[in-house]
Amino acid sequence: MKTAGDVPIPDHSFEAERNQYHSTKILKELVRGAPPDSLKVLGVIEKDLCIPILTFVYGEAQLNGIGALVSLARLRQEFYGAQPDDDIFRERLHKEALHELGHTFGLIHCSLVECLMYLSNTILDVDRKGRAFCRHCQRALNSKIEPGRVSKWTGR
Amino acid sequence: MDRKVNILVVDDEEIVRDSLSSWLIDDGYEVAAAENGTKALEIFPSREWDLCLVDLKMPGIDGIQLMEEFKRQVPDQLVIIMTAFATVDTAVKAMKEGAYDYMVKPFNPEDLSITIRKIIEHQKLVRENIFLRKELKKQYRLHDMISKNHKILEIFDLVRTVAKSNSTVLIQGESGTGKELLARAIHEESLRREAPFISVSCASLTETLLESELFGYEKGAFTGADSLKRGKLELAQDGTLFLDEIGDISLKLQMDLLRVLEQKEFRRVGGSGLITITSRILAATNRDLKKAIEEGKFRNDLFYRLNVISIHLPPLRERKEDVPLLVEHFIDRFNIEMDKKVEGVSDGAMRVLMEHDWPGNARELRNVIERAMVVAKDTRISEADISLPASRKEGTNGKSLGDIEKDHILRILVENRWNIIRSAQVLGIDRVTLYNKIKKYELKKEVGA
Numbered sequence: 001m002k003t004a005g006d007v008p009i010p011d012h013s014f015e016a017e018r019n020q021y022h023s024t025k026i027l028k029e030l031v032r033g034a035p036p037d038s039l040k041v042l043g044v045i046e047k048d049l050c051i052p053i054l055t056f057v058y059g060e061a062q063l064n065g066i067g068a069l070v071s072l073a074r075l076r077q078e079f080y081g082a083q084p085d086d087d088i089f090r091e092r093l094h095k096e097a098l099h100e101l102g103h104t105f106g107l108i109h110c111s112l113v114e115c116l117m118y119l120s121n122t123i124l125d126v127d128r129k130g131r132a133f134c135r136h137c138q139r140a141l142n143s144k145i146e147p148g149r150v151s152k153w154t155g156r
Numbered sequence: 157m158d159r160k161v162n163i164l165v166v167d168d169e170e171i172v173r174d175s176l177s178s179w180l181i182d183d184g185y186e187v188a189a190a191e192n193g194t195k196a197l198e199i200f201p202s203r204e205w206d207l208c209l210v211d212l213k214m215p216g217i218d219g220i221q222l223m224e225e226f227k228r229q230v231p232d233q234l235v236i237i238m239t240a241f242a243t244v245d246t247a248v249k250a251m252k253e254g255a256y257d258y259m260v261k262p263f264n265p266e267d268l269s270i271t272i273r274k275i276i277e278h279q280k281l282v283r284e285n286i287f288l289r290k291e292l293k294k295q296y297r298l299h300d301m302i303s304k305n306h307k308i309l310e311i312f313d314l315v316r317t318v319a320k321s322n323s324t325v326l327i328q329g330e331s332g333t334g335k336e337l338l339a340r341a342i343h344e345e346s347l348r349r350e351a352p353f354i355s356v357s358c359a360s361l362t363e364t365l366l367e368s369e370l371f372g373y374e375k376g377a378f379t380g381a382d383s384l385k386r387g388k389l390e391l392a393q394d395g396t397l398f399l400d401e402i403g404d405i406s407l408k409l410q411m412d413l414l415r416v417l418e419q420k421e422f423r424r425v426g427g428s429g430l431i432t433i434t435s436r437i438l439a440a441t442n443r444d445l446k447k448a449i450e451e452g453k454f455r456n457d458l459f460y461r462l463n464v465i466s467i468h469l470p471p472l473r474e475r476k477e478d479v480p481l482l483v484e485h486f487i488d489r490f491n492i493e494m495d496k497k498v499e500g501v502s503d504g505a506m507r508v509l510m511e512h513d514w515p516g517n518a519r520e521l522r523n524v525i526e527r528a529m530v531v532a533k534d535t536r537i538s539e540a541d542i543s544l545p546a547s548r549k550e551g552t553n554g555k556s557l558g559d560i561e562k563d564h565i566l567r568i569l570v571e572n573r574w575n576i577i578r579s580a581q582v583l584g585i586d587r588v589t590l591y592n593k594i595k596k597y598e599l600k601k602e603v604g605a
Contacts, residue, residue, distance in 0.1 A: 018262075024175060051175040055262045063182060108184045119183055121266035 007033055007043065015050060023049040023060040023069055031067035040066050040104050042097055048073040058096050058120060061103035068100035074123065092126050102133065105144045110137050160186040161276055162203050166196040166222065167211040167238065172261070176209065183269075193217025197225060205233065206279050207256075207272065212239035212246060220253050227254055231497075232282070234275055299341040301334055302485045305475035311338070311467055318465050319345030324417070326402075326462045327440040329469030331571050332519030335440035336400060338469065342438060343396040351395030354388045354435075359401035359578055363409060368425050370413075377426025389422060392435035402462065403443030403454060404578065414458045437462070472514040472521065479509055482518055486525040487537075498529050504539040512544050516570050545570060562597040565590070574601045 013025035026045065034041040049057050049071040058075070061068035075092040077085045095116055102117050110117035113125075115134035120126040133141060163185050167173045173189045180187045190196035193216055196208075208226060212219040223235045237250040240261045247258045257271055296304045298312040318325060319342045327335045336355060343353040361369055372387030388397055399405075405413070416422045417437065421430045439462045448454035472478065483506070487498050501509070505528075514520055528541040545566060565583065572579045580590040593599075 024171075050262065051179070052169070052171050053176040053179065053262055054265050054268070056265070063178065103182060108182055119265075119269060121264075121269050 002035075004035075004041075009045070009047065018050055019048075020050040020056065021045070021047045023051055023057055023071070027060055027062065027067050027069045030069060031062070031065070034066065038066060040068065040101060042101060043067070043069040044072060044093075044097070045069060046072050058126065059100040061100040063103050063108070064106045065104055068097070068104050070096045070100055075126070080123065088127075091131070092123075094131060095126055095129060096120070098133075102137065102141065105141050107133075107137055107140055110134055112136075160184075161206045162186045162188075163272075164196065164199065164205045164208045165189040166191075166193070166208065166214070166219075168192055168214045169211075172211070179268075180272075183272075185272075193222040193225075196222060200226060200229065205230075207275050208233065208235045210235055210237055212237050212250065213241070220250060223250075223253060223255060234279070236271065236275075296481065298338075299344050300337050301341055302481055303475065303478050304481055305470070305478050307470050308475065308478070311469070312341075314465075314467065315342050316345055318342065320347065321465075322436050323464040324436070324462050325438045325465045325467060326445075326459075327438065327467045327469065328445070329440075329442065330471045330515075330517055331442050331573055332514075332517030333469040333471055334518055335442075335469060336398065338467065339396070339398040339400075339438045339440060343398075343436075346396070346436070348395050348436060351435075352392055353396045353398065354392040355398040355400060356388050357400045359404035359575055363406045366405065366409060367412070370409075371422055371425055372427075373425035374427040377424070381426065384424075387422075387424065389416065389433060389435065390424075390431055394434050395436075397435045397437050399437065399439040401441060401578075402439040403441035403445055403448055407453075407455065410455045410458045414455060414461055417458075417461050472517045476510055478518075479514075479521065480506065482521055483509060483525060486522050487529065490526055490529045494529060496529060497535055498532060498537060499535045501528075501537040502539060505537050505542050508539055508542050508544070515567060519573075520570065558597075561593070562599070565593055565597065566599055569594075569599065569601075 007030060009021065010025055010029045013022045013029075015022055026043065026049075030041060030043040049060065049069070051057055051060065056074065057071070059068065059070035070093065072089075072093065073079060075096065076089055077083060098116050099120070107117050109119040110133075112118060112134045113128060114130040115137055116129060116132060117134070117137045118125065118129045120129065132138070161184075163180055165173055165176050165180070165187060166189070167176070168191055170191070173191065177187045177189045188199055188202075190199055192214055196210075197217075200208075208223075210219045210222055214222075217225070219237050219239075223233075223237065226233045226235060234256045235254070236257045236259055237246075237255045238259050238261055239246060250258045256275065259267070259271065293302070296302050296309070298315060301308075301312070303309065303312075315338065325339075325342060327338055329335050339355070340353060343349060356366075356369060358366060368385065368387065370387050370389055372385045372390055373381050375381060375384050399413075412422075416433065420433045422433065423430060445454050445459050445463075449456050449459055472482075483501055487500065490496065491498055509521070509524070516523070524542060524544060525537075527543055528537045532538070532541045565579075568579050568582050572582065576587055576590060580587045583590065585593075
């Protein structure tokens with residue numbers, strides 16, 4: 001894993017009417033600027049993100065692609081009028097970053113509330129879910145990372 | 157495993173289509189997208205869509221028009237209208253035109269999730285409901301017969317049991333109660349189902365004709381017998397011979413039939429060779445055979461020979477709970493035959509149908525529904541579409557003797573399916589008198605009756 005430097009936010013991603021940034025446009029730039037040998041690239045941004053059809057998103061990723069993006073704006077306690085709390089903030093970032101990276105490995109949303117791949121529509125959803133993938137998502141993830149391991153897991 | 161949920165997204169803005177589609181794909185749905193109404197209508201017939209998300213304002217076919225077209229093709233299609241312009245008028249219009257919901261772009265992610273999950277749950281319940289109704293109907297059904305009356309359900313059970321045997325079955329019941337349908341059901345449930353089911357209406361033939369119809373004749377047996385003719389008894393070999401209106405056959409034929417049943421052999425008219433019977437005999441009558449025996453019109457020994465297994469079909473007025481079930485059954489059937497889309501009957505129409513006495517039983521109900529479906533202008537049969545003959549409970553106040561006679565003759569004719577011989581017998585008059593009265597009162601057989 002490598003931590004890259006700052007990447008400029010493309011001007012055309014700013015949605016003036018909504019005072020938010022279009023995550024898909026930023027994600028495209030992020031992937032275009034990624035080193036050629038990157039397996040996955042995760043962008044972290046302070047700005048509040050949206051897509052045209054939704055009022056906001058915590059992040060966005062390319063399903064089976066390499067790029068993932070997470071916004072910090074709605075993960076901070078301050079956004080909800082509460083006192084800052086670094087532990088809660090880190091916990092949320094951990095979950096959302098892994099969730100978006102999960103999409104890049106082809107994982108779709110999971111119906112289990114405790115799974116990292118559960119769709120978070122509210123900050124309560126983010127807080128409620130666990131720090132790990134459920135058994136099924138973990139198995140699907142393993143099959144992408146180490147295809148040979150699945151046969152051992154399933155025994156078939 | 158549950159099948160994938162199919163969602164069709166229709167929006168002229170590429171960016172909206174793409175972002176909504178990818179959000180839905182991430183959530184595990186099967187998604188197809190179309191950029192306009194024309195393209196959407198091309199894609200639409202390719203699968204069963206659980207939900208269509210349609211943009212309101214699009215060039216060409218707009219969202220409401222597109223939804224109408226979807227619903228014309230699939231009346232229960234669930235559609236959510238999306239718009240960037242929130243106005244009460246368009247929202248009301250969309251809902252009035254049958255949209256399941258109306259959403260203003262951009263959506264709150266939680267609202268979108270909840271709405272879609274609600275729809276999926278709703279769809280699942282609808283499918284479960286349809287499945288359960290079908291399963292329930294199966295229990296109420298025996299081939300072409302349908303009932304939830306406990307007596308009839310017991311008969312269905314009995315039929316399933318006796319069908320496997322070769323015993324003679326005597327089915328009794330008023331006209332129109334489904335005696336022939338039951339006989340066919342016995343045949344279909346039996347091991348003889350691949351062999352022919354031959355039905356003979358004994359009341360419609362004279363004694364001589366019935367004899368040659370049943371036994372057949374050899375060439376030259378009588379004037380006009382210029383070739384060999386096999387009788388129904390022979391044609392039904394290995395299958396089932398159904399003798400309808402057995403109570404109407406002459407005493408001579410009763411004797412012949414008794415001999416055939418006892419000896420399991422017969423000769424063609426004018427023939428000498430014996431033919432062995434391998435068919436099963438089922439018989440039916442709407443007459444009270446015990447009374448006919450007392451009156452010397454029916455042979456006691458033939459009755460006991462036929463009555464090995466006795467089934468009495470109750471009239472429809474004694475099982476009114478079957479009226480709604482039969483109405484639905486006949487509507488389904490005539491919708492196919494007439495290529496119509498009648499959905500049911502109004503509460504008022506059902507009340508009229510439930511109050512009627514049904515002297516002609518299920519057959520009369522079938523005719524009434526058939527007629528109503530021909531005249532109905534709406535997708536629901538109304539009270540005005542229902543045409544019923546005068547009820548037997550109807551009062552006679554203010555009616556002339558002629559009116560009462562006319563009503564009575566018509567009722568007897570309907571009850572006896574316009575069989576002139578039988579109707580004349582019931583009325584206690586000869587055939588010529590009955591013909592004269594039909595002419596005098598200008599009585600006409602209804603189409604389908």
